[in-house]
Amino acid sequence: MGLAHNSDEDKEAESLNTIRQILDLISDYKPVVICFDELESVECNNAGFTGQQVRAVLAKDLYDTIKRGIIVSAMYPESWIHQVKSLPYAEAVIDRIGEKVIDLKYLNSDDVVALVSHWLEDFYQQHQVIPPSSVYPFDENQLRELGKERLIVRQVLSWCKNNFSLIKPVVSDVESAYSKELENLDSDIEDYIEDNYLIANALWLGYSTLIGETVENVKIEEVIKIDSYAYAVDKGYLHYRIDGQENGRAIKIGFAVLQQSGGMGVQATLKRLIRYQEFNLTRGCLVRSKQIGKNAIKAQKYLNELLSPQLGGEWAMLNTQDIKPLLAIFFVWKAWEDYELTKEEVVDFIQQKRIAIDNPLIREILSDPSGEVPENAIDEENINFEKFDSQFGELP
Secondary structure, three states, X not given: OOOOOOOHHHHHHHHHHHHHHHHHHHOOOOOEEEEEOOOOOOOEOOOOOEHHHHHHHHHHHHHHHOOOEEEEEOOOHHHHHHHHOOOOOHHHHHHHHOOOOOOXXXXXXXXXXXXXXXXXXXHHHHHOOOOOOOOOOOOHHHHHHHHHHOOOHHHHHHHHHHHHOOOOOOOOHHHHHHHHHHXXXXXHHHHOOOOHHHHHHHHHHHHHOXXXXXXXXXXXXXXXXXXXXXXXXXXXXXXXXXXXXXXXXXXXXEEEEOOOOOOHHHHHHHHHHOOOOOOOOOEEEEXXXXXXXXXXXXXXXXXHHHHOOOOOOEEEEOOHHHHHHHHHHHHHHHOOOOXXXXXXXXXXXXXXXXXXXXXXXXXXXXXXXXXXXOOOOEOOOOOOOHHHHHHHOOOO
């Protein structure tokens, strides 16, 4: 048709011109940041210019085109001196792309330790492992010796790569113990789910690691054992009191774990749980997995009073899956010497793994009371507790 055929050179020139127009248009609205890296190529184009020289001229051209932007380049000092500065119009290039030269310094000993610590921190967080030191499995003194060799970041990371595989990865001793206890509970948790004191103490450990934290709008300030100030006749029924601040108001939540199937213990516990003034409470919480029989008239009366709007109490459902991790870590904490740990290590593990703060039961006890009996409470055979009143008299 007699139309002109564009050569490859024409197409490249046209493409470059299009790119310049696009970048120029973008820079009307947003600053443009362009970075040239990997300039080590020694190949030359048809005009005899090296890769570094071509990119330097391109950077100058973009500098003249873009209204607002930043052009960043990284190259070795030798390339800057012997190639860019040797261009026929080097002065024009240097004036534009060399306005600010940032000299990179070699890493010193502190830099090497900080670099390795930062990279390993991401690694251990990803694999949910607590290392014995921030630079494990490397030796800090060895890393500091590397800092005397005037290495760059890439060389330090390359050294770490070559030496990391030679050392056995660490597994936290606390995590190992915790996993062991969890595995044991898979088969025998039913042996512990009826133990009021054990469950209460597992909850105590969880709350004690949250002092100073805000959970369900409650800032936890202290966890106090109610037995420590109760009269002898009241000991053993209520377990712990959580003191804190809720929306600027002081609250004191007392909880009792009550797993007995029936009898005087259920009635006696509920009777004390509603005595807010006597036990210095602002809220009472029953922790239980089983229903209370409808024939237990007095126990039902105390329960209804606890859950009434006047007292604003709560029934927190005790589920096996919720208490299991708290029991497992409590067993580790209790046997810290046998596991050759410290109590501080166990507490750190609880906090880092969020075993307490994310536990549904821990949060339910602190949350706004629903005032309702849990629908999934276990239904056991009803027992008429009135006969106990006639046989033994009124409870203390």
